[in-house]
Amino acid sequence: MQHDQHRSLPQPDADSAAHSQRVADWIHGKINESGGSISFAEFMQHALYAPGLGYYAAGTAKFGAAGDFVTAPEVSAVFGRVLARQCAEVLAATDGGAILEFGAGSGKLAVDILSALQDLDALPARYDIVEVSADLIERQQRRVREQLPQLASRVRWLSELPREHVGVVIANEVLDALPVERFLRTETEVRQLRVVADAGRFCMIDAAAPAYLRDAVQRIEADLGDRLPPGFVSEVSHGLPGWLGEVAAAMRAGVAFLCDYGLSRREVYAAGRSGGWLRCHFRHHVHDNPLILAGIQDITAWVDFTTVAEAAVASGLDVIGFAPQAQFLLGGGLDLELQGFASLPTGTQIELSGQVKMLTLPDEMGENFKCMALRRGDVPVPSAFQLADRTHTL
Numbered sequence: 001m002q003h004d005q006h007r008s009l010p011q012p013d014a015d016s017a018a019h020s021q022r023v024a025d026w027i028h029g030k031i032n033e034s035g036g037s038i039s040f041a042e043f044m045q046h047a048l049y050a051p052g053l054g055y056y057a058a059g060t061a062k063f064g065a066a067g068d069f070v071t072a073p074e075v076s077a078v079f080g081r082v083l084a085r086q087c088a089e090v091l092a093a094t095d096g097g098a099i100l101e102f103g104a105g106s107g108k109l110a111v112d113i114l115s116a117l118q119d120l121d122a123l124p125a126r127y128d129i130v131e132v133s134a135d136l137i138e139r140q141q142r143r144v145r146e147q148l149p150q151l152a153s154r155v156r157w158l159s160e161l162p163r164e165h166v167g168v169v170i171a172n173e174v175l176d177a178l179p180v181e182r183f184l185r186t187e188t189e190v191r192q193l194r195v196v197a198d199a200g201r202f203c204m205i206d207a208a209a210p211a212y213l214r215d216a217v218q219r220i221e222a223d224l225g226d227r228l229p230p231g232f233v234s235e236v237s238h239g240l241p242g243w244l245g246e247v248a249a250a251m252r253a254g255v256a257f258l259c260d261y262g263l264s265r266r267e268v269y270a271a272g273r274s275g276g277w278l279r280c281h282f283r284h285h286v287h288d289n290p291l292i293l294a295g296i297q298d299i300t301a302w303v304d305f306t307t308v309a310e311a312a313v314a315s316g317l318d319v320i321g322f323a324p325q326a327q328f329l330l331g332g333g334l335d336l337e338l339q340g341f342a343s344l345p346t347g348t349q350i351e352l353s354g355q356v357k358m359l360t361l362p363d364e365m366g367e368n369f370k371c372m373a374l375r376r377g378d379v380p381v382p383s384a385f386q387l388a389d390r391t392h393t394l
C-alpha cells in the first residue's frame with residue numbers, strides 16, 4: 001500500500017529535484033559526522049530547517065494552491081477574522097496588550113487579524129512575529145507592506161522572545177512542525193528509530209533509546225495505565241514542553257491560542273494507532289514517508305494536546321479552553337462574519353460557503369483541527385470556548 005501511495009506522488013520538477021539532492025547531501029553529511037545514524041528528530045530538523053536548504057528555510061511555495069498544503073488562514077480570511085474577535089476580547093481585558101504570533105507562514109493570518117481588528121476599532125499598538133525561517137520573514141514583510149501599508153509600522157519581527165508580553169499569543173500549525181522523536185515499543189524495552197543511509201537512500205533502523213525518550217514513553221504508559229503493545233510505533237514531541245515553557249515564561253498576562261491538528265493522549269496512543277501520526281505533504285498529496293523528497297515536502301506530526309496541557313500547567317498557565325475548530329469558529333463569531341452573506345454576489349456566496357465548509361465540516365478541518373487556550377492572569381475565558389469545551393477529555 002505504501003508503495004502504491006508513493007508511486008502516485010507527482011514527480012518534482014528538475015529544479016526541485018536538484019534542490020532535494022542538495023538537502024539529502026547535507027543530511028548524508030550529518031549522518032556521517034554522527035558516526036552512521038541520526039535520530040528521527042534530527043532528520044526532521046534538517047529536512048525542515050537546515051539553514052538555506054530545509055523545507056521552511058528555502059524558497060519553495062509551500063502554502064496555498066501552488067504549494068503543498070493549505071492551512072486554515074490560507075483557506076479563508078474568515079478564520080483570522082474570528083480569531084481577531086477573540087484577540088479583541090483579550091486585548092480589552094489586558095488594557096494596552098499586544099499580539100505575539102509564532103511561525104507566521106505566508107503572513108496571511110497577521111494581515112487578516114490586523115484588518116479585522118481595524119474594522120472592530122480594536123487595534124493593538126504592536127503585532128510581533130517570531131519566525132525561524134529567514135525566507136518566510138521576507139515574505140511576511142513583503143505581504144504586510146503591500147497589503148497593510150497603513151499598519152506596517154505596528155508589525156515587528158523579533159529575534160528573541162519578549163520578557164514581559166501582555167496580551168495575545170498565537171501559534172497556528174506551529175506545534176505540528178516541531179521535530180518529533182519516533183519510537184518502537186518491544187516486549188521488553190523502548191527503542192529509538194534512527195535514520196541511516198543505505199546505497200544513497202535514507203532508511204530507518206531501531207537502536208537503544210536514550211534515557212529522555214525511554215522516560216517520555218514510560219510517562220505516557222503510566223498515564224494510560226497500561227503498556228503500549230509490542231511492535232507499537234509512534235512519536236513523541238521532545239521539543240514541545242521546552243518550547244511551551246519559553247512561551248509561558250515570556251507571558252506576563254494574557255491568553256495563548258494554540259491551533260493545530262491534534263488529539264488527546266488517549267487517542268494519539270490508542271492501541272490501534274501503531275504507526276503514529278506523522279504526515280507528509282507534497283503538492284497536495286498526503287503520504288507517510290518522511291525519508292523521500294528531502295527538503296521539498298512538509299513533514300508534520302499531529303499534536304498530543306494532553307502533553308501541551310501538562311506543559312502549560314507545569315509553567316504556571318491555566319488551560320481554559322480546548323475545542324475543535326468548528327466549535328471554536330461557531331462560538332467565536334462566525335455568524336457575525338457571515339451577516340452580510342445574502343447581499344453578496346452569487347459567485348462570492350459560492351466561494352465563501354465552500355471556504356466555511358472546509359473550515360467546519362468534520363471530514364475537513366472542523367473536527368481534527370483543534371484550538372487550545374492557555375491563560376496567565378485574570379482574563380475572562382474567550383467567547384469561542386463558551387459553546388463547547390473539551391478540556392475534560394485531555
Ligand SMILES: C[S@@+](CC[C@H](N)C(=O)[O-])C[C@H]1O[C@@H](n2cnc3c(N)ncnc32)[C@H](O)[C@@H]1O
Pocket residue numbers: 056063071072073074102103104105106109130131132133136171172173174177178243
Ligand atoms: C505549517 S507552517 C504554519 C504557518 C502559518 N502559521 C499558517 O497557519 O499558515 C509552520 C510555521 O512555523 C514556523 N516555525 C517552526 N518552528 C518554529 C519555532 N520554533 N518558532 C517560530 N516559528 C516556527 C515555520 O517556519 C512556519 O512559518
